[in-house]
Amino acid sequence: MRKQLTKEGKERHYTMMIRARIPGGVLNADQYLQFDRLSDEYGNGTMRITTRQTFQLHGVLKGNLKATIRAINDVLITTLGGCGDQVRNTVGCAFPHEGPFYDAVRRDILALVDSVSAKTNAYHEIWLDGERVDPEVDRERETLYGETYLPRKFKIAFAYEGDNCADIYSNDIGLIAHRNGDQVVYYTLVIGGGMGRTASDKQTAPHLAKPFCFVTPDKLIDVCRTVISIQRDFGNRENRKFARMKYLVLERGIPWFRGEAEKRLGYPLDEPRELVWHSADDHLGEMVQGDKVHLGLFIENGRIADKPGMALKSVLREIMMAYRPVSA
DSSP, X not given: OHHHHHHTTOOOOOEEEEEOBOGGGOOOHHHHHHHHHHHHHTSSSOEEEOTTSOEEEEEEEGGGHHHHHHHHHHTTOBOTTSSSSSBOOOBOOOSOOOSHXXXXXXXXXXXXXXXXXXXXXXXXXXXXXXXXXXXXXXXOOOOSSTTTOOSSOBOEEEEETEEOTTOGGGSSEEEEXXXXXXXXXXXXXXXXXXXXXXXXXXXXXXXXXXXXXXXXXXXXXXXXXXXXXXXXXXXXXXXXXXXXXXXXHHHHOHHHHHHHHHHHHTSOOBOXXXXXXXXXXXXXXXXXXXXXXXXXXXXXXXXXXXXXXXXXXXXXXXXXXXXXXXXX
């Protein structure tokens, strides 16, 4: 409609993609159904599950952005951190484990996500119908991102030792939980991973994260924030092709990175220990855990849609409404 609208002197009809932030990809039935409804009411009728365990809604008209984001917020999910030069959606193991150890890891995921989320209210000023809100009112101080944010996006993943379904080596920070009975005793950190490259620039390349340190849960947030701050201060801001933290780690090396982290933390970091992996399974199919049965579905390209002979979107909606699963 662009030519017609231009001829009439009207604004173009812009469409947008909206990406949520869903730590570890865990939803309840009501939250899932809200995305399902919004995809029909404001989107193109489909939902897209991304490789970072979150949802994207496509085809949302500019005039419907406010209503869509508000509806997402109504079910206690945010879009803040879904995009931009900041920490993106933090991912974890897809298997719905239960028990004190896994509950503790889940609490650590949520605490870290809260700590590394942007605290600025600048985003909210966009949606107040022309009335600008004083940015200092009810504003937490932005101690991590400052005014510059990060040079590029930043990715974090959690895994349990032995199960690398979350592919922690492809992340800027990979966190591997070690257990002693029902307790989380340590986390191993690996840093500097990323699979992206630019086809036109042969100097860009994928790199696996490298072992960095070993920390107790009480130090996890401080160490992760410190690693992020080093990328903030030293990452490449001149060339976005080389702005991911993997290039800083390659350029400076792990010993320099650890030394800089220890200087900022004020205490030494333990050397990383050797990791043991047994599986990198995607956890598809039927899984029995005690008196519960879980089902891992393969969804081609992550696209939840109804197609001829495959009414996937409708079936999942009926499952959510009929069985009210605890997590989706």
